[in-house]
Amino acid sequence: MNSIYEFLKNLNDEKNLKKCQLLVVNDDRQAQIASDIVSFLGFKAFTLADFRANFGDDLLSFSTELQDITKALNDFYSYKKENKILISPIRTISFAMPKQSCFDSFEISFADSLNIEELKNKLYNWGYYFVDIVTSESEVSIRGDIIDICPLGSEVGYRISLFDDEVESIRKFDIEDQKSFKEEIESFKITPAFLALSQEKLEEINEEIEKVESDAFIKDIHSLGFWYLDELGEYLPSKLNSYITQEALEELDEVYVFEDKRINKDKFLTLPQIYRAKNYQEVAPANLKEFLTFHEDKKVTIISSSEAKVKAFDLDLSNKDINYVFDSFIINLVGNNEVIISLNKEIKKRRKKRIKLVLDELQNGDFVVHEKHGIGQYQGIEPVVVMGAKRDFVVITYAGDDKLLLPVENIDLIDRYVADGSSYAVVDKLGKGSFAKLKEKVKDKLFAIANDIIKIAAARELVNGIKINTQKKILEDFALSSGFTYTKDQKRSIKEIFEDLSSGRVMDRLLSGDVGFGKTEVAMNAILAVVLDGFQALFVCPTTLLASQHYYSMKKRFDAFGIKMAKLDSKTSTKEKNRIKKDLQEGTLQLVVGTHSIIGVKTKNLALVIIDEEHKFGVKQKEKLKELREDVHIFSMSATPIPRTLNLALSKLKGMSSLLTPPSERLGVRTYVKEYSDKLIKEIVLREKRRGGQLFYVHNNIASIEAKKADILELLPNIKVEIIHSKIKPADAEKIIDKFENKEFDILLATSIVESGLHLPNANSIIIDGADRFGIADLHQLRGRVGRSDKEGFCYYVVEDKKKITNDAIKRLVALESNSYLGSGTALAHQDLEIRGGGNIIGEAQSGHIKQIGYGLYLKMLEDALSTLSGETKEKSKTVDIKLAISAYISSDYIHEDRVRLELYRRLSKCQSKDEVYVIEEEMEDRFSKPDTPTKQFLDLIIIKILAIAKAIKTVSSYEMNITFVKADDTKETIKSPSKDDDDIIATTLTYLRK
Structure with missing residues (x-):
């Protein structure tokens, strides 16, 4: 510097x-x-x-x-x-x-005439990706007379609306939710996403790339172009x-x-x-005011991002001897004649936002759960002509080749089937009533669980909690001693815990957040607050490995504060165990970290129990921990996110906090998609070994995992490999993980059992064999095993033969590799994880019931049980059977992409008020221009559905000009339309329902 x-x-x-x-x-x-x-x-x-x-x-x-x-x-x-x-x-x-000649730009302005084909070619040559929906920079989507584009370096997209070939309006839009801003703008600039190449030059480079020997999964300008610029x-x-x-x-x-x-x-x-400076040196003054008094004779410049920061350092803004520069620079130097000091802290690069819009990625053949009929296989959306009118239906197949045609307006009755990673769905038989019986069985079980949760919460409400003073200055010092800046989520969670601890009520709070997002740091703040007030704390983990990890990281932080702590697990000797238990009972130990060995210990003045990975403990074990002392504060942590609706249902019974932002020092994981070759595996392993690291190798087949180990050892005879999978005894698995953590071997060869719960910072490369056979959520989770320290992680999705995998699988893998289209993929992965997180929270994650009905329906039923037992009256969801002879569907001429149509069908089917439909209609008009006739009629159909449900009508049907309404009490009413035309039938039906 x-x-x-x-x-x-x-x-x-x-x-x-x-x-x-x-x-x-x-x-x-x-x-x-x-x-x-x-x-x-x-x-x-x-x-x-x-x-x-x-x-x-x-x-x-x-x-x-x-x-x-x-x-x-x-x-x-x-x-x-x-x-x-x-x-x-x-x-x-x-x-x-x-070269400079490779760069250029052009503007699109209001009232310009655009030649669409020329524009398409130019953007393609300039390196833009053509996509269904623009979710990040360098992407473009052309849908009839609407063009969406997000130029390189822009945080917003630009939506161009054409009238014929003339630019009628330009508006910015939010790439997270696709909604455009109200104000129109005059023009915007487009720069190359890669280089401003001509058609001829692009073809020349692509020809060069085709000749190259490369293990790139897809050989094109984006994957290899930079290497072959030659005279450019x-x-x-x-x-x-x-x-x-x-x-x-x-x-x-x-x-x-x-x-x-x-x-x-x-x-x-x-x-x-x-060369190194002669007249300047870098400084980091501990006491700024005192430091400045030593340099009064020099020119002093203070850099700050705001005036408030200057005041916080107790500096005088009116002091003419100080030159104040208000900017974000970080420069701290002292020279012979001047001093420059920055009050700013280093800000890490901003991360890409997670896309809010979840595109429905149901693939043909995916398992779905219908609320009434159970598990079937989704086979796509098909148009069917009924009574001379065209409608879209969701096709679901069941056992014995039975088919269910579900009208798209009722698509909310199905959900993607999600269970744990190893579960494979078994399809149900249509019309047997067995699924209804199964649901009743699950409902009874859930009522029992919900009842327990509510009883415990109610009993704890009646007890006075231990009041902890959380206002001590030393707690602020502890946060500063972490060596990093807390994320806003960490700060908020600590504030929520401190409020609980100092309230006089008994705390029962759950903190959810991905591994490595800083949950332990939040917990340590709570421990310190309790110990400083003269009380004891226990920290319970499901495995000895996690207990060891937490014990050593806490010891490092707490030694400076004089906290006496110990570790208690199955590895602790009997003599040591007895000493720890005695010290706990006498009060000479303030903190014990351990496994369920802690359950049943006696303490002198326990105030806080922290349960890590709480979903790994059964309900009974958690209750035993709460029985250690009835006024003890309970703080649980879970590595899976909790769905919003369940979060709301549970928040009435316990405190809920979440960490959604990763620490700023976490690096992204560099991801590659490759076709299998011995040379590739050898290179990956040796590259990680060169930097002193270890690897995960995921091979998701227990039957052939020993043969895979033999293959690896034949390739790399000097490498040490150990195997782990679900059939290995837990105690043995723990020993293997311990040895891996202690760097006693190089590769942990495992099934997808390593998907969650492991935090091994020295393992920073992962190879996933047969990656095309994993879902996007599992691939996303597995990738999260690496890159957990300040070292860059490498993830390799490996496929056996790229010619044999589907286009969809290629799309998903390449999307994960380039992160360009990860918006919907990551959001979808999180959706799956949230559902799983919701299942885990009950401590029943291994329940066969979840496997039988899927997490989604299981959670819905749990939320209903909690609501019912909490005294909330939750209206039973009602449906209506609409058999109107009208053509009503989201037309593929209007929206070409099936997954976008499916997503809109899903959102519209969930609407419960007319206003929600109008909001989506406005958004559709904004994104895709005015709806065509069948699409407009489908929107009317959804309004009819909402109004009919509100009037307790169970069937609406038409024949010729007659429209019949059947009410819940089976009374019928028939009215006449002026004609049998679609628009007359719709208008007459709406007039009747609006009365």
């Missing part, structure tokens, strides 16, 4: 701005520091991403970095003033970069006035570890160097 500042300040003082156009630094962190200094000194900074690929790598998993590089270079070249500096990490700039590329350090820092030169050997198509190493050695 100090050397760059001194060098650039001298350039600035000499007014020699053109002397440095490119600044080469060692990594992205140094690039950010350099960018702050460059901007602070009045230059215009453009920063390239740290591109850590090796020549020939499949670049889909580097798409974010490539997009950032494209955007930065485009901005650099289009900025016409001289005071600009391009900043690059050495790994990035050691490759040829695209140039070595920027030779082209621009370039300087290199000494730290970057020291990084050279690291950069050239791999044989690579990079700039000759010697070329960097000939670049002018930025």
Whole structure:
């Protein structure tokens, strides 16, 4: 930092701005520091991403970095003033970069005439992805006279509405929920998503790529194009006035570890160097006011993102001796004549938002659960002509080739079938009534569980809780001593726990959040608050492995605060166990971390019990823990998210907190899709070994897992491999995991049993065999096993033969690899996880009932049971059978993509009021233009359904001009329409229902 500042300040003082156009630094962190200094000194900074690929790598998993590089270079070249500096990490700039001629931009303005075919070709040549729905930058969707596009670098999309070929309106839209903003705009700019290539040049590069030997799953411009720019590329350090820092030169050997198509190493050695600073040094003052008194004779600059921050540091804004700069820079330097101090904290790169819109990804053949008929297989949506009118029906097959045709307006009666990962659905028999009996059995079981939950909650309400003082200054110090900034979710959860602990009521709170999202840190704040008030705490985990992990991480944090703690599990010797139990009873131990060995211990003044992975404990075990002392505070933690509706039902009985944002220091997991080859497996394993790491190898077949181990050992005789799967005894499995954590072997070969609960920071590569046979939620979960430390994780989805897998499987895998379309995929994965989380919360995750009726229906029934027993009157869901002779369906001419139509059918079928339908109709008009006749009539059909249910009508049917309504009490009424035309039948029906 100090050397760059001194060098650039001298350039600035000499007014020699053109002397440095490119600044080469060692990594992205140094690039950010350099960018702050460059901007602070009045230059215009453009920063390239740290591109850590090796020549020939499949670049889909580097798409974010490539997009950032494209955007930065485009901005650099289009900025016409001289005071600009391009900043690059050495790994990035050691490759040829695209020339200035590869960049361009164009505007689309109100009233422009657009040639759609020309626009399509241009966007394709410029590297844009054509998709059904635009959910991230570099994507475009053309639907008739509506064009959606999200240009590279934009956080919002732009929706163009055409009248014939003329731009009638342009509005921004939110890529999370697809809704456009009200205000129209005049114009917007489109820059290349990759490069501004001509059709001929693109074809030339694609031909070159086709000849290349590569293990890229799909060989195209996006996966390999950057490597084959040839005459379109140039070595920027030779082209621009370039300087290199000494730290970057020291990084050279690291950069050239791999044989690579990079700039000759010697070329960097000939670049002018930025030597270590003579007149400046970096500082980190502990006491700012005191520090400033030592430098009163110097020019003082304070950088702050806001005036409020200045006041928080007790500095005087009116002090003329201090130059205040309000910006986000982080520069802390002291020189011979000046001092620069920043009050800002480092902010990590923003993460991509999770898409709110869940697209229905039901595939033909997927299992679904119908509320009345049970488990069947979804076979798609088919148009059927009934009484001369066309309607869409969902086709579901049951045992014995029986078929159920479900009208799309009632699609809310089915749900995707989700059970635990190892369950395979068994289809039911239509019309046997066996599913109804099964549901009754499950209902009884659920009422018993719900009853227990409510009884315990009610009993605890009557007890006075231990009141804990949570206002101590030392608790703030503890948060600061963590070495990282808490996420907003962590801060909120700690606040909620502290409110519970200090309220005088007994706390019963559940915290849900993915592994690695900082649940333990939240729990430690609660432990410290309790211990500082003179009480004891117990921390219970389901396995000895987790107990060990938690014990050592807590000991590290708590030693400085003088907390006496111990670990109690099946590995603890009898002598040690007796000592721990005695110390707990006498009160000399303040915290014990352990497994269910803790259940039944006697304590002197226990105030808090924390249950980790609480879904792994049975209801009875949890109740025994609560019996340790009736006024004890209970804090449970779960690694699966809880569905919103169940969250609401349970929140009346217990406190609910959730961690949804990952810690800022977590790196993303680099993902690749590959076809199996021995060479590939060897390379992956050796690459991870070179950096001192271990691997998971997921092979989801117990019968052939030993043969897979033999294959790996034949390939890599010096590698140590251990196997784990569900048929191995829990005690043995725990020993294997322990050995893995202690780095006694290299590869943990496992079934999908490793999907959740393991936190092994040294295992940072995962190979998933037969990835095409996993659902997107499972692939998403498995990928989450790696990248849990500050090391980058690598995930390899491996398929046996890419020619033999379906297009849908290819789409899903490539989507996970590039993250470009992950919006709906990740949202869908989370939806599955939420459903599972809801099942887990009851402690009945292994119940056969869930397997028989699926998690979704199980949760619905549990919510109903909780509501009923809590005294809430929840209206029973009513249905109506509509047999009107009208053509009503979302037309494929209006919306081409089946999954988008399915999603809209699902949302419309769940509407319970006319207003909800009108909101969706408005959104459809915004996204797809005015609905055509059959689509408009389907929207009317949904209104008819809602009005008929409100009037307790169970059937609405028509024959010729007669419309018949059958009420719940079986009374009938028939009215006449002016004609048998669709619009007359609809208008007459609506008039009757609105009376």
